[in-house]
Amino acid sequence: MSTLDLPGYSHVYSGKVRDLYAPVGADGEVVPDQLLLVASNRLSAYDWMMSPEIPDKGAVLTRLSLWWFDQLSDLVPNHVVSTDVPEAVAGRAVLVRKLDMLKVEAIARAYLTGGGLEEYREKGSVSGVVLPDGLVDGSKLPEPVFTPTTKAPVGEHDLPMSPAQVEAELGAGVAAEVSRLTRAILARGNEIAAERGILIADTKVEFGVSPDGTGGLVLADEVLTPDSSRFWPAELWEPGHPQPSYDKQFVRDWLTSSESGWDRKAGGPPPELPAHVVEQTRAKYVEAYERLTGETF
């Protein structure tokens, strides 16, 4: 994966699908209080990076995240400074306030699936919250549940955190506020998304605090996108089996079909995605954006 040479910015870090840059002043020094978040067109599925990239994915998810920040501005302040970004990343990058980031992945679940379902099947609870009997894959939870994890180093898996561990990391007051806000963000997201035919099963958000110690929690990173959340088409929701993904199902179906020739269990990389799968996947990202925001991409 190659990072961009952005005049006026120095590359800081690359995640699977996004990259972080620091603005550099005229004196060549890094501007200390801002960062540039760049969303790529890269797509990750089954823990593999797909090829080719999905055209416009970065721009669609950036615009969606900015729209959600605005929808949530009454709940929590956010880190967005400006979309006045270098031409090379126009439309898929955001200039943000540099924060001291909390060392907790703030995850909330409105529907039971994935790791939460596994824990429920073992314990009858998830992250210490006892759940009703008889829940299955895709069951709607009585209310969103906070299921935080650690922020594992690259190449390692995030680990579930107990309430006590979160309090030890953040303090009781901040821990309670992170839980409250994360659940409120998912609840608000589902209030809006459900009216537009999309269910948001779960989401991961990140919070930071101002380095000068003033103010409270600030919502950072991206928010309520198909990369940070599980998006499900509402009309296909049927508890009792894995739900189709709103955005990644075409990729998953093709990769697991005989047409791809890929043997996921063999451990080798997936083949190149055919053009029709790339085009269908792009169309789903655009469709999700337009249905949620009411705007044309």
Ligand SMILES: N#Cc1c(N)ncnc1-c1cnn(Cc2cccc(F)c2)c1
């Ligand atoms: N958002 C934000 C943020 C902020 N406002 N202040 C300080 N640090 C961060 C920050 C650090 N890592 N990340 C995750 C991340 C995001 C995007 C691309 C990547 F490669 C990695 C976010």
